[in-house]
Amino acid sequence: MSALLSLKDLWVEYGDKVVLERVNLEVAAGSFVSVVGPSGAGKSSLLRVVLGQEQPTRGSILLDGTPLAPECGPDRGVVFQRYSVFPHLTALRNVVMGLELEQAPFSARLFGSARRAARDRAAEMLGAVGLGHSLDLYPAEMSGGMQQRLAIAQALIKRPRILLLDEPFGALDPGIRADMHALITRLWRDYSLTIIMVTHDIKEAFQLGTRVLALDKRRHDPHAPHRFGATAVYDLALTKREEPSVDTGPETTLVTREDAA
Numbered sequence: 601m602s603a604l605l606s607l608k609d610l611w612v613e614y615g616d617k618v619v620l621e622r623v624n625l626e627v628a629a630g631s632f633v634s635v636v637g638p639s640g641a642g643k644s645s646l647l648r649v650v651l652g653q654e655q656p657t658r659g660s661i662l663l664d665g666t667p668l669a670p671e672c673g674p675d676r677g678v679v680f681q682r683y684s685v686f687p688h689l690t691a692l693r694n695v696v697m698g699l700e701l702e703q704a705p706f707s708a709r710l711f712g713s714a715r716r717a718a719r720d721r722a723a724e725m726l727g728a729v730g731l732g733h734s735l736d737l738y739p740a741e742m743s744g745g746m747q748q749r750l751a752i753a754q755a756l757i758k759r760p761r762i763l764l765l766d767e768p769f770g771a772l773d774p775g776i777r778a779d780m781h782a783l784i785t786r787l788w789r790d791y792s793l794t795i796i797m798v799t800h801d802i803k804e805a806f807q808l809g810t811r812v813l814a815l816d817k818r819r820h821d822p823h824a825p826h827r828f829g830a831t832a833v834y835d836l837a838l839t840k841r842e843e844p845s846v847d848t849g850p851e852t853t854l855v856t857r858e859d860a861a
C-alpha cells in the first residue's frame with residue numbers, strides 16, 4: 601500500500617541557515633506520528649510545509665502520490681499550542697466560521713438553509729469534543745483545555761484526513777492533559793484521522809503515537825551552527841496491544857475536571 605503522505609529528500613532553509621535536511625518520511629493512512637526533538641530542530645517548520653503554509657527549499661511532498669497543492673487545503677487541519685481561536689466569536693461562531701470561509705470564501709457568510717446546516721454541523725462537532733454545553737461561550741470564558749477543544753473542533757469541522765498538532769497540550773495542566781489524550785485518541789479513531797503531533801513530552805509521544813520520529817542534527821559545524829540542519833535521527837514503529845476502549849460515553853463526562861477547576 602502506498603503512503604498517504606510522503607516526504608522525499610525534503611530541505612527547509614532560511615537564507616543560509618539550514619533547518620531541515622534530507623528528511624524522508626512515509627506516513628501510512630491511519631497512523632499517529634509523534635514528532636520529538638530539541639527546541640529549534642525544525643519541528644514546527646516541518647508541520648508548516650506539510651500544511652502547505654510554506655514551501656520546502658528542496659525535495660517534494662506527495663499526498664496520495666500527488667504533489668501537494670501550494671496552499672493549505674481542506675485535507676489538512678492544524679491545531680497550535682494556543683491562540684488559534686477567534687477571541688471575539690463564541691464557540692459556535694468560531695467553528696461555523698471555518699465552514700463559512702470554506703463555502704463562501706469571499707463574504708465568509710452563509711444564509712438560510714446553508715447557514716442552519718453549518719450551525720448544526722458545528723454544534724455536533726462541538727459536542728464531539730465535549731463542548732456541547734458551551735456553544736455560546738467566548739474563548740475568554742473558557743479554560744485552556746476548553747479552548748484547545750474548540751481549536752480541535754475548528755480544525756476537524758472541515759473533515760481533514762490529516763490532523764497536524766503542534767504541541768497542542770503543552771500549556772495545559774497534567775490532569776487536563778490526560779483528558780485531552782483520551783479525547784484525541786477517540787477522535788483519531790472515530791474520524792479515521794492520520795495525525796502528526798509535535799510534542800515536548802516524550803511520555804506523551806509514546807503513549808499516543810503509533811510511531812515516534814525524532815528530529816535532530818546528525819552533524820555539527822562548531823564554527824557555523826547554521827550550516828547543517830536536523831533530520832530524522834530515529835523513527836520507531838510502536839507495536840501496540842489493542843487498548844481497552846476509551847469510550848467515555850456522553851460528551852459531558854470529558855469536561856468535568858475542567859468544570860471543577
Ligand SMILES: Nc1ncnc2c1ncn2[C@@H]1O[C@H](COP(=O)(O)OP(=O)(O)O)[C@@H](O)[C@H]1O
Nearest residue numbers: 614617619637638639640641642643644645646
Ligand atoms: N521564517 C523564518 N525565518 C528564519 N528562521 C526561521 C523561520 N522560522 C523558523 N526559523 C528558524 O528555524 C529553526 C527551527 O524553527 P522551528 O521549526 O520553529 O523549530 P522547533 O519547532 O523544533 O522548535 C529555528 O532556529 C528558527 O529560529
Ligand SMILES: [Mg+2]
Nearest residue numbers: 643644645766
Ligand atoms: Mg515549534
